[in-house]
Amino acid sequence: MSLVDAIVPAKVAPLAAPAAPLVSLSGVDKVFANGVAALKGVDLEIREGEFVSLLGPSGCGKSTILRLLSGLCNPTRGNIGWRGEAPQIGFVFQEPTLTPWSTVFGNVWLPLRLKGVSKAAAKPQVEEALERVGLSGFANAYPRELSGGMKMRVSIARALVTRPAVLLMDEPFAALDEITRTKLNDDLVALKCGLGATVVFVTHSVYESVYLSTRIVVMAARPGRAVAEIAVEAPLPRNEEFRLSPAYAEKCRETSLALCAAMDMPPPASCNPGKVRS
Amino acid sequence: MNGQKALEYAFPAIALALGLAAWEAAVRYFNVPSFILPAPSLIFFTLIKDWGTLSSSLYVTLTITLEALGLAVVGGVALAILFAQYRIVERAFFPFAVVMQVTPIVAIAPLLLIYLSANEAVLVCAFLVAFFPILANTTLGLSSADHNLIDLFQLCRASRWQQLVLLRLPSALPYFLGGLRIGGGLALIGAIVAEIAAGSAGQGAGLAYRIVESGFRLNIPRMFAALLLISATGIAIYLVLTALSHLLLRHWHDSARGREA
Secondary structure, rough: OOHHHHHHHHHHHHOOOOOOEEEEEEEEEOOOOOOEEEEEEEEEEEEEEEEEEEEOOOOHHHHHHHHHHHOOOOOEEEEEEEEEOOOOOEEEOOOOOOOOOOOOHHHHHHOOOOOOOHHHHHHHHHHHHHOOOOOOOOOOOOHHHHHHHHHHHHHHHHHHOOOEEEEEEEOOOOOOHHHHHHHHHHHHHEEEHHHOOOEEEOOHHHHHHHHHHOEEEEEOOOOEEEEEEOOOOOOOOOOOOOOOHHHHHHHHHHHHHHHHOOOOOOOOOOOOHHHOOO | HHHHHHHEEEEEEHHHHHHHHHHHHHHHOOOOOOOOEEEEEEHHHHHHHHHHHHHHHHHHHHHHHHHHHHHHHHHHHHHHHHHHHHHHHHHHHHHHHHHHHHHHHHHHHHHHHHHOOHHHHHHHHHHHHHHHHHHHHHHHOOOOOHHHHHHHHHHHHHOOHHHHHHHHHHHHHHHHHHHHHHHHHHHHHHOOOOOHHHHHHOOOOOOHHHHHHHHOOOOHHHHHHHHHHHHHHHHHHHOOOOHHHHHHHHHOOHHHHOOOO
């Protein structure tokens, strides 16, 4: 934690007060209209340039935190404070959620189009975003012609096209097969390093969270709350070497144990990380 | 592949031809009088012989059907958009739309004939039956846009208008086209039913009126010829709307997508 905390904000935003987090949630409660308490007393700070994973069982309010950060809903109690104005946000959903009636270009253009940018004016930005996710040359394809992994890449390109300072990702790779997910994880790490954006990433997967994050926030359900934080000190960018290293395995173990504790499961001596994944 | 495709078309064609041949043979063999059951060949010759009368009747019916369908599309879509934008309007007016739908058109037709001229009454009847499926389907389609996409539009601070044009209308298109296909067939049925109601009062000149008139005159072959034209019109409307649907959806909707081999 110390390494990332100390270096990244100072490096990325030298003009900002070094200690001020990009956004902080303090004492946030969220109660849905049906009376379900999604979040209770969540305190969370996210600093510029971090890659924070929210890890926890279903119903722990991970996605709700993303919705709060994006402004799609408001907290019932507590406060969400951005440093300065709320920045441009890119959102990637669990499903690719593309519009099937438009081409890949049309889908990536959409956020700009809604801001009134014409097709011609948007072209360079759309092409750049597509290049970043490795889909140059697919601009005229329709979503149904693409595989699940490629659709998700389009979805990421759409989130990137407005050059957001903050990228919110809600279990984007959960529906993909292991091999595609591993590839996309690698590409996401590279992407994040290239952009220098702050990423908040919701996941069920211990492995994914350890591989991607600079910090993991472990959450518990009923009511949703943050119960542990684990810093992953290994420097970005990471690669297969990190995935095979003892440090990675040890972090996975540590995270799994924290997740076991968050789920009120007895932490057995053989708390195997593989058993925790859902 | 091509041979198989040809076979797919050949079988129903052969079945139709065999059926017609059996009909023709039975009529000739049993010497059935034409005022009870005319042979297919006689119906065909009547169709050619009376083409002048029948074609002008076809024109009348077809015009009314298409006008009614056009009005139903404009009215149904406009009202569906209004419903989707203001739920309170939907609450207020949907029950009336349902009442219009469930009341048999044949029961309303005589009433309409009192208030309106025969042609207007037929038009209104055809409109009333075509209107509901278009309204109901489009309303459903407009409200079934992907929730995540709605969130995305909200995140991008899209206006209501942008959300309607770029998200809700395209989402509703397959539903609308489904409603249009049902409405197209119903518009013809509505027109025919209303023409029969009006025809018994000695009005109108559409195909249904020809059927009623031929019935009075025991001109059964012409009755069949008019019936044949009505069926052909219904099939043509269906085919045109199916082609339209395919044309609009072929790039993206599952209904228009061929199986990838």
